[in-house]
Amino acid sequence: MDSNLRREIILDNYQNPMNKGLVDDDSYIKIKVNSDNCIDNLDFIIKVSDDKIVDIRFDGEACAISTSATSIMIRSLIGRRIEEVRTILINYKKMINEEAYDSDVLGELNVYDEICKQPNRKSCALIPSKAVEKLLEVLDNEN
Amino acid sequence: MHREDFLMLDSDIVYFDNGATTLKPKCVVEAMDKYYTVHTSNIHRGDYDAAIVTNRLYDETRDIVKEFINCNNSSEVVFTSGATMSINMVVFGYMKKHLKKDDEVLLTKSEHASNVLPWMKLSEEIGIVIKYIDLDDDYSFTVENVRKSISDKTKVISIAHVTNVIGDVRDIYTIGKICREKNILFCVDGAQSVPHMKVDFKAANIDFLSFSGHKMLGPTGVGVLVGREELLNDMEPLFYGGGMNSYFEADNSYELKKTPTKFEAGTPPIAEVIGLGEAIKYLMKIGMDKVHQYEKELKKYLISELEKIPNLILYNKNSDCGILAFNIEGVFAQETSIYLNHYHICVRAGNHCTKMLKDNLGVKNTVRVSMYLYNNKDDIDRLIDVLKNSKDIFKVVL
Numbered sequence: 001m002d003s004n005l006r007r008e009i010i011l012d013n014y015q016n017p018m019n020k021g022l023v024d025d026d027s028y029i030k031i032k033v034n035s036d037n038c039i040d041n042l043d044f045i046i047k048v049s050d051d052k053i054v055d056i057r058f059d060g061e062a063c064a065i066s067t068s069a070t071s072i073m074i075r076s077l078i079g080r081r082i083e084e085v086r087t088i089l090i091n092y093k094k095m096i097n098e099e100a101y102d103s104d105v106l107g108e109l110n111v112y113d114e115i116c117k118q119p120n121r122k123s124c125a126l127i128p129s130k131a132v133e134k135l136l137e138v139l140d141n142e143n
Numbered sequence: 144m145h146r147e148d149f150l151m152l153d154s155d156i157v158y159f160d161n162g163a164t165t166l167k168p169k170c171v172v173e174a175m176d177k178y179y180t181v182h183t184s185n186i187h188r189g190d191y192d193a194a195i196v197t198n199r200l201y202d203e204t205r206d207i208v209k210e211f212i213n214c215n216n217s218s219e220v221v222f223t224s225g226a227t228m229s230i231n232m233v234v235f236g237y238m239k240k241h242l243k244k245d246d247e248v249l250l251t252k253s254e255h256a257s258n259v260l261p262w263m264k265l266s267e268e269i270g271i272v273i274k275y276i277d278l279d280d281d282y283s284f285t286v287e288n289v290r291k292s293i294s295d296k297t298k299v300i301s302i303a304h305v306t307n308v309i310g311d312v313r314d315i316y317t318i319g320k321i322c323r324e325k326n327i328l329f330c331v332d333g334a335q336s337v338p339h340m341k342v343d344f345k346a347a348n349i350d351f352l353s354f355s356g357h358k359m360l361g362p363t364g365v366g367v368l369v370g371r372e373e374l375l376n377d378m379e380p381l382f383y384g385g386g387m388n389s390y391f392e393a394d395n396s397y398e399l400k401k402t403p404t405k406f407e408a409g410t411p412p413i414a415e416v417i418g419l420g421e422a423i424k425y426l427m428k429i430g431m432d433k434v435h436q437y438e439k440e441l442k443k444y445l446i447s448e449l450e451k452i453p454n455l456i457l458y459n460k461n462s463d464c465g466i467l468a469f470n471i472e473g474v475f476a477q478e479t480s481i482y483l484n485h486y487h488i489c490v491r492a493g494n495h496c497t498k499m500l501k502d503n504l505g506v507k508n509t510v511r512v513s514m515y516l517y518n519n520k521d522d523i524d525r526l527i528d529v530l531k532n533s534k535d536i537f538k539v540v541l
Contacts, residue, residue, distance in 0.1 A: 007541045040477075041507070061507050063477040064541060121481075 162513030229353030310466030
């Protein structure tokens with residue numbers, strides 16, 4: 001991907017992130033995510049209905065990479081069935097961790113395919129996937 | 144000053160992360176190297192030449208610390224793994240034994256995690272009540288705020304001498320006097336002050352003083368707890384084992400050694416203690432008043448230059464030390480630190496372990512520049528040049 005386009009997508013999602021701001025609604029599952037390096041700190045709320053992600057919202061202070069990755073991840077997951085979410089999550093994590101992955105399922109999330117060049121930012125890119133992982137744990141425990 | 148003593152500065156870096164840890168002068172590294180290559184041995188148990196040398200250097204460091212912070216005698220100096228361990232020893236070794244339910248402990252919201260969480264845990268365990276001294280608009284507090292916060296139930300005041308984000312220098316000498324008059328125990332976290340200015344244990348009426356070696360040119364893994372001897376004598380060790388006992392028998396009887404040895408179970412960080420001794424000797428040779436004065440001048444220059452850049456928010460212009468917290472308007476602190484790293488300028492972004500300060504500061508994360516004696520105006524000029532051109536920050540960091 002052209003580096004200017006990559007930067008433009010990341011910056012646009014950082015400065016105008018999708019679904020930033022929480023709502024007070026008990027039908028959402030609440031999830032907190034912190035980065036291991038102690039600076040990114042985001043709260044997520046996720047609504048699941050009929051085995052599909054209906055809505056995801058988030059709030060908190062985080063860097064350009066974790067905020068934009070969260071925004072793009074939210075756009076990629078809303079409307080997806082849980083099995084599709086699992087597939088996206090697995091491939092996204094493989095991409096960040098420099099393992100073989102299927103780029104076809106990741107869509108716009110492919111903008112982070114070179115984040116491994118900045119090792120200290122991998123944990124930032126993994127913030128939204130940590131939230132989704134926690135969600136899947138909650139759903140698995142419910143079943 | 145003395146840049147030639149710090150090998151890290153031979154590489155093309157500006158090191159402004161001294162609040163986190165400092166660089167080490169050659170004399171510290173050489174003293175530790177010598178322990179590992181010439182006189183490796185354990186302490187207190189050997190009769191051979193190398194052990195005698197090691198013993199002498201280890202014990203001398205206690206005398207050096209005593210002279211450096213002016214406590215009553217060397218037995219008031221306990222070696223720990225760092226300020227965090229020192230404070231935990233005070234809270235769980237002394238306070239747990241002497242405080243009771245509803246006793247009040249005064250802290251501030253700008254304390255480092257290491258001077259908050261142990262107290263929270265103790266509150267959970269025995270029901271002490273933690274109260275916070277009010278901070279003023281500039282995030283510092285006056286002696287009057289302290290007086291207002293004291294009640295009949297106040298048993299302890301535990302504060303940093305200099306805080307690690309705002310860098311405000313608290314008047315420990317007046318606060319210590321108030322504590323002594325009112326029979327309140329006075330605990331001082333000296334992690335950010337002892338490396339940078341003269342701290343007088345006796346004159347400030349301190350009961351327990353904690354600090355770390357690695358923030359004052361010394362090695363990691365070693366720190367100090369200085370406590371008034373009568374209090375240390377009445378403090379329980381947190382660790383039991385070799386070196387700290389006089390005897391133990393099969394009928395469960397045992398006797399511990401005297402202060403400070405009873406607090407140093409097992410093999411201590413010998414090389415680190417020797418390195419710390421060298422670091423303190425190095426600082427004393429320069430003179431702590433000179434170090435503090437020099438850092439204040441650097442801070443003044445830093446502020447005067449930063450104020451010329453329009454899009455910066457400076458949080459603690461007035462604090463009397465080499466620490467400055469700032470943000471570029473609209474830019475997350477971590478982006479700024481990654482940007483500065485691109486130009487080999489080392490700073491720290493984050494909440495700096497003061498997670499409660501956000502209530503007052505209105506922002507969780509800041510970029511912190513923390514200076515030390517080897518920084519100079521050229522370092523500041525490099526930072527200023529890079530910050531002046533920060534409009535392209537995202538082209539650099541993304």
